[in-house]
Amino acid sequence: MSARYSATRTSLRTGAIMVVFTLAFTALMASTYGLTRPAIEASKQEAQQRLVDEVLPPAGYDNALLDDMVRVDAPGALGMDGGARVWRARKGGEPVALVIEGAATDGYAGRIELVVAVGRDGRLSGVRVTAHKETPGLGDYIDPKKDRRKDAPWIGQFTGTTWRDVDTAGWSVRKDGGSFDYRAGATISARAVTRAVGRITAFAAGRLDALFAAPAGSVLGEES
Amino acid sequence: MSPQQFREIAWNGLWKQNTGLGQLLGLCPILAISTSTVNAVSLGLATILVMAMSNLAVSSLRNFIPYEIRIPVFILIIAALTTVVDLSFNAFFHDLYLVLGIFIPLIVTNCIVLARVEAFAAKNHPLTSTIDAVMMGLGLVWVLGLLGAMRELIGAGTLFAGIEMIIPGASAINVFGDDYPGFLVAILPPGAFFALGMLIAAFNAINARLAARARRQPPPAPKAPQAADGQGGTEPVAAG
Numbered sequence: 001m002s003a004r005y006s007a008t009r010t011s012l013r014t015g016a017i018m019v020v021f022t023l024a025f026t027a028l029m030a031s032t033y034g035l036t037r038p039a040i041e042a043s044k045q046e047a048q049q050r051l052v053d054e055v056l057p058p059a060g061y062d063n064a065l066l067d068d069m070v071r072v073d074a075p076g077a078l079g080m081d082g083g084a085r086v087w088r089a090r091k092g093g094e095p096v097a098l099v100i101e102g103a104a105t106d107g108y109a110g111r112i113e114l115v116v117a118v119g120r121d122g123r124l125s126g127v128r129v130t131a132h133k134e135t136p137g138l139g140d141y142i143d144p145k146k147d148r149r150k151d152a153p154w155i156g157q158f159t160g161t162t163w164r165d166v167d168t169a170g171w172s173v174r175k176d177g178g179s180f181d182y183r184a185g186a187t188i189s190a191r192a193v194t195r196a197v198g199r200i201t202a203f204a205a206g207r208l209d210a211l212f213a214a215p216a217g218s219v220l221g222e223e224s
Numbered sequence: 225m226s227p228q229q230f231r232e233i234a235w236n237g238l239w240k241q242n243t244g245l246g247q248l249l250g251l252c253p254i255l256a257i258s259t260s261t262v263n264a265v266s267l268g269l270a271t272i273l274v275m276a277m278s279n280l281a282v283s284s285l286r287n288f289i290p291y292e293i294r295i296p297v298f299i300l301i302i303a304a305l306t307t308v309v310d311l312s313f314n315a316f317f318h319d320l321y322l323v324l325g326i327f328i329p330l331i332v333t334n335c336i337v338l339a340r341v342e343a344f345a346a347k348n349h350p351l352t353s354t355i356d357a358v359m360m361g362l363g364l365v366w367v368l369g370l371l372g373a374m375r376e377l378i379g380a381g382t383l384f385a386g387i388e389m390i391i392p393g394a395s396a397i398n399v400f401g402d403d404y405p406g407f408l409v410a411i412l413p414p415g416a417f418f419a420l421g422m423l424i425a426a427f428n429a430i431n432a433r434l435a436a437r438a439r440r441q442p443p444p445a446p447k448a449p450q451a452a453d454g455q456g457g458t459e460p461v462a463a464g
Contacts, residue, residue, distance in 0.1 A: 013290075014290050014292055014293055017288070017289075017290055017293070017297075018293050018296065018297065021289075021297050021300055021301075022300060025300055025301060025303075025304035026304070028304050028308065029304050029307045029308065032307070032308045032311050032312070033311060036311040036312060036314065036315040039315035039316065040311070040314050040315045040318075043314070043315060043316075043318035044318070046318070047318055047319070047322075135408075136259075136408065136411050136412065137379075137380075137406050137408040137411065138408070148402075
């Protein structure tokens, strides 16, 4: 009896049971992962496309925009570590617009991530905040879904401007002598977004041709 | 399972040992995610799913789980099933998944799940255990939903904001109109504590009243005399 229930035997048996449970439930997780992956990928693509549609009218281009993407490694201008994604919209093969992802690092509560769509002529067709942690009810009007003024959301004022329309000092909020509005009570969020939009627009304006010409999937440096 | 047993499990889950108001377990997600009705109820439903599956799995396997390693095995089972729910939400309710974010994986750490597995599923029949999980989960959902509705209504003046993430085409109810200035505190973390505190106070007050009524009448009496209600007005003082 004592040999049968010795400490060694018991621990080996318990260990073996633990291994069996681990294998079984890891297999469950792995198969769920395999089964849901196509749906997850599709959902991600759909969400990405919806975001692009908000800043760039889908009627204006005819290429598979999400596949026509380059990465730009310019953390100074775009605020994204590890390469910001830039999608290229084309119509009949001709460049139409760039959709650039970027971030403001000086928000009231950390990073504010955005996408900016810049036309071939340097004109902004839309800006959207994609992720932020600004105070609910105060600074979150930078996201048009949270903006109380649905008819004229704050973020809409960038649409139609170009980098050249506004002088360099003008890319800030009026409180700092800039040319963009802000809402009372939360200047910091508006200032961070405005400056980031200015930086991204300036970056794009300086190298539109290079950004359109680079082969899809390539990584561009700060200098390109 | 007898109807009597079912009634007891349901009563425990929905009211007597209510997760949010009675046992006060798993308060982190309750407080963090109850900023709107839709968020709150969705996370509650995800938790029910994990609880029901964990209780079913553990009670079915309870005879194969050695006592010494039951906690690691329970956690393994709960973590695996949470991952399954997490991946499913990501695949089928992507927008909602983005809103709930970290709180779906955090269901693993919600102590109510482990508590029901350890206290109930490890000793009971699979069917009984699943019902227990669903009842406990429903108890959590109504508290979360009520809390979410209170905070959303006071904080933003709407109800069911974000419903389009679950039912495409549906839209939020704007209760107080577009001019409602909002009451920020209700949506910020302190609002969660205020609202939960009020709910717990109400829960205790009702329990105190029920207990007092039970004491006043002899157990065999089938119908409560209506006079008991008339005297009830002075009791909630004891509930604090």
